[in-house]
Amino acid sequence: MAELLKGAAVVAALNEKMIADITELKAKGVNPTLAILRVGERPDDISYEKGATKRAETVGVDVKNVLLPNDVTQEELIKNVEALNNDASVHGVLIFRPLPKHLDEEAVRQTLSPVKDIDGITDGSLAGVFTGNNNGYPPCTAQACMEILDYYGVDCKGKRAVVVGRSLVVGKPAAMMLTAKHATVTICHTRTVDMPSVVKQAEIVVVAAGKMRAITKDYFSDGQVVVDVGINWDDAANKLAGDVDFDAAEPIVGAITPVPGGVGTVTTSVLISHVVAAAKRAQ
Amino acid sequence: MAELLKGAAVVAALNEKMIADITELKAKGVNPTLAILRVGERPDDISYEKGATKRAETVGVDVKNVLLPNDVTQEELIKNVEALNNDASVHGVLIFRPLPKHLDEEAVRQTLSPVKDIDGITDGSLAGVFTGNNNGYPPCTAQACMEILDYYGVDCKGKRAVVVGRSLVVGKPAAMMLTAKHATVTICHTRTVDMPSVVKQAEIVVVAAGKMRAITKDYFSDGQVVVDVGINWDDAANKLAGDVDFDAAEPIVGAITPVPGGVGTVTTSVLISHVVAAAKRAQ
Numbered sequence: 001m002a003e004l005l006k007g008a009a010v011v012a013a014l015n016e017k018m019i020a021d022i023t024e025l026k027a028k029g030v031n032p033t034l035a036i037l038r039v040g041e042r043p044d045d046i047s048y049e050k051g052a053t054k055r056a057e058t059v060g061v062d063v064k065n066v067l068l069p070n071d072v073t074q075e076e077l078i079k080n081v082e083a084l085n086n087d088a089s090v091h092g093v094l095i096f097r098p099l100p101k102h103l104d105e106e107a108v109r110q111t112l113s114p115v116k117d118i119d120g121i122t123d124g125s126l127a128g129v130f131t132g133n134n135n136g137y138p139p140c141t142a143q144a145c146m147e148i149l150d151y152y153g154v155d156c157k158g159k160r161a162v163v164v165g166r167s168l169v170v171g172k173p174a175a176m177m178l179t180a181k182h183a184t185v186t187i188c189h190t191r192t193v194d195m196p197s198v199v200k201q202a203e204i205v206v207v208a209a210g211k212m213r214a215i216t217k218d219y220f221s222d223g224q225v226v227v228d229v230g231i232n233w234d235d236a237a238n239k240l241a242g243d244v245d246f247d248a249a250e251p252i253v254g255a256i257t258p259v260p261g262g263v264g265t266v267t268t269s270v271l272i273s274h275v276v277a278a279a280k281r282a283q
Numbered sequence: 284m285a286e287l288l289k290g291a292a293v294v295a296a297l298n299e300k301m302i303a304d305i306t307e308l309k310a311k312g313v314n315p316t317l318a319i320l321r322v323g324e325r326p327d328d329i330s331y332e333k334g335a336t337k338r339a340e341t342v343g344v345d346v347k348n349v350l351l352p353n354d355v356t357q358e359e360l361i362k363n364v365e366a367l368n369n370d371a372s373v374h375g376v377l378i379f380r381p382l383p384k385h386l387d388e389e390a391v392r393q394t395l396s397p398v399k400d401i402d403g404i405t406d407g408s409l410a411g412v413f414t415g416n417n418n419g420y421p422p423c424t425a426q427a428c429m430e431i432l433d434y435y436g437v438d439c440k441g442k443r444a445v446v447v448g449r450s451l452v453v454g455k456p457a458a459m460m461l462t463a464k465h466a467t468v469t470i471c472h473t474r475t476v477d478m479p480s481v482v483k484q485a486e487i488v489v490v491a492a493g494k495m496r497a498i499t500k501d502y503f504s505d506g507q508v509v510v511d512v513g514i515n516w517d518d519a520a521n522k523l524a525g526d527v528d529f530d531a532a533e534p535i536v537g538a539i540t541p542v543p544g545g546v547g548t549v550t551t552s553v554l555i556s557h558v559v560a561a562a563k564r565a566q
Contacts, residue, residue: 123418127406130413130459131451135406158476166462168414175470176413179449182474184481187458191465193441198467 003152003255005227007144007265010151014269015059021276022060025283032279033062034118034272035090037080039103040070045096048268052094055268061275064090074103078111085113091282092118092275115281118274120173129173132180137274142173144266145206145227146181148257154204154225156181162199164188164215164243165208170229174206195219213245223254229263286435286538288510290427290548293434297552298342304559305343308566315562316345317401317555318373320363322386323353328379331551335377338551344558347373357386361394368396374565375401375558398564401557403456412456415463420557425456427549428489428510429464431540437487437508439464445482447471447498447526448491453512457489478502496528506537512546 025032034056038045053063066080077099084093093116099105114124118137125136149156161183165171171187178185183204188195196218199205205226207215212232220226230243242259249256257263308315317339321328336346349363360382367376376399382388397407401420408419432439444466448454454470461468466487471478479501482488488509490498495515503509513526525542533539540546 123406123410126410126413130409130455158474160476160481172413172459172462176455179455179470179472182472184469184471184475186467186469187462188467189462189465191441192467193443198443 002226002250002253005148005152005225005255005257005262007148007257007262010148010266011269013151014147014266014273018059018061018269018273018276021280025276025279026060028283030279030283031062031089032060032276033064033090033092034275035064035066035084035087035093035116037066037068037084037093037095039068039072039077039096039099042096048096051268052271056272056275059272059276061272070100072103074107077103077108081108081111085111085116088282090116091279092116094119094271095121097121116278118271118278126168129176132176137277138177139169139173140267140270140274141170141208141229141263142177143270144263145170145174145229146177147266147270148227148263149204149225152255154255156183156204159183159203160201161185161204161206162188162202163206163208164195164199165210165229167208167210170206170208174208178204178206207243209243211243212241214243215249216245217248217252220249220252222252224252226253226256227263228257228259231259231264285509285533285536288431288435288508288538288540288545290431290540290545293431293549294552296434297430297549297556301342301344301552301556301559304563308559308562309343311566313562313566314345314372315343315559316347316373316375317558318347318349318367318370318376318399320349320351320367320376320378322351322355322360322379322382325379331379334551335554339555339558342555342559344555353383355386357390360386360391364391364394368394368399371565373399374562375399377402377554378404380404399561401554401561409451412459415459420560421460422452422456423550423553423557424453424491424512424546425460426553427546428453428457428512429460430549430553431510431546432487432508435538437538439466439487442466442486443484444468444487444489445471445485446489446491447478447482448493448512450491450493453489453491457491461487461489490526492526494526495524497526498532499528500531500535503532503535505535507535509536509539510546511540511542514542514547 114122117125120137120139128136129138161178163175166189175185199219200221208229228242228244234241240260397405400408403420403422411418412421444461446458449472458468482502483504491512511525511527517524523543
């Protein structure tokens with residue numbers, strides 16, 4: 001029986017720390033505020049917005065919603081980003097992406113002020129996670145993986161770690177953050193030859209394969225710590241499933257995050273914690 | 284007998300391409316120009332400056348030297364960086380680091396215009412190599428490793444690669460560039476446990492350990508391609524030596540770069556090629 005690395009306990013610990021910081025900020029008259037800029041009505045965005053808003057309210061972070069129509073012009077969009085940059089009452093800005101195809105996402109990314117980039121999309125934040133200099137904010141999902149390892153006392157130093165996936169939101173930043181914690185990290189991806197034998201050698205495995213139950217029994221070995229980033233809807237079973245075949249992995253490995261209730265739930269709290277950190281840095 | 288991956292042939296190929304580009308630029312009245320900003324008289328800096336100047340002259344790139352005294356003020360230094368940013372006749376700026384201790388290197392790095400950052404030190408360049416979006420310029424030494432692999436027809440796709448060292452100038456950017464070429468990359472460092480067995484599994488090994496002949500016989504296996512970034516002065520032998528124990532590795536591996544005459548010589552050409560690229564982008 002693998003230890004279940006549930007996200008709820010990690011969230012509770014993050015919330016506790018945040019509430020202390022927020023109390024201190026409010027005593028100084030500062031209300032930490034997250035601005036959420038959404039273009040259009042994509043159900044995924046709306047669902048994440050609801051979750052983030054609820055999580056923010058729980059700890060006392062204000063949310064300011066900026067809603068733009070699906071056919072907003074590039075000029076109007078940039079004007080809104082600039083307004084949020086200049087609004088001293090806003091500490092962090094989340095912009096849902098992908099944007100509709102007629103909009104220039106790169107220009108939006110370059111416009112956003114790095115100090116408000118709590119979602120880790122600007123060059124400043126990306127360079128920060130690459131260099132490890134703590135400028136900016138790492139992508140929330142990658143940091144959520146690290147928060148889980150930290151909370152459950154998994155010492156990365158000298159461990160072999162494998163990250164499955166090389167995306168900018170999980171794989172690459174997770175690899176950099178694990179390296180900063182002195183793990184020996186291997187990045188696997190779709191072109192990796194004989195991935196099962198590579199993953200098997202690792203003591204820590206972070207899976208962001210982007211495919212439901214893609215990582216099966218053959219990939220695992222005794223005692224591994226497995227962090228499953230995937231969130232997929234299994235139509236047949238009518239429930240959420242990860243990128244790891246949980247039922248196959250669980251009897252083999254030492255510890256594993258569940259889906260749902262694992263990385264996903266921690267990610268939202270990391271986002272809110274970045275807003276609080278940004279409000280503190282702004283003082 | 285391992286194949287010797289000499290830098291000279293790579294330099295000749297890079298020069299050929301550069302000269303074609305430079306001819307085209309000069310026909311349009313553009314003289315690609317590198318500004319070298321040096322504070323003080325460190326022998327390492329002066330030696331690199333001489334090499335870069337000679338390499339620039341060979342292909343027809345102009346060099347503008349900005350020399351500041353060792354006790355220059357932060358304000359004066361920043362003023363000089365800003366002047367180079369604003370000088371349309373300068374396409375790339377190389378700033379020798381480390382700067383004297385009384386100067387704020389981070390402020391200098393943040394001041395330099397990303398479009399002139401041919402040495403890959405700004406957030407724009409670092410984010411570019413991390414994301415693979417080709418914004419900015421990768422650190423020259425890391426790119427030199429890739430140029431050597433490219434020139435000698437080493438296909439990285441699906442290969443296992445190990446990078447020894449996690450510095451910002453070689454290890455991390457080389458890992459990102461190898462990943463972009465679809466290698467499965469592992470980053471080793473001083474905290475790696477049983478490094479020989481990790482390195483032995485790789486088909487491509489990039490060594491930037493920062494220690495003379497640190498990587499010995501036990502690390503190597505048949506047919507490996509070894510790129511040695513190290514440049515150390517061996518007092519006893521009165522000659523340069525790499526981070527790889529060349530005499531031990533050479534009978535085992537398939538191909539290896541010599542020191543001197545390997546990565547180092549290519550690095551300077553990469554720097555000059557970035558100036559040419561910057562001049563092209565500025566058109």
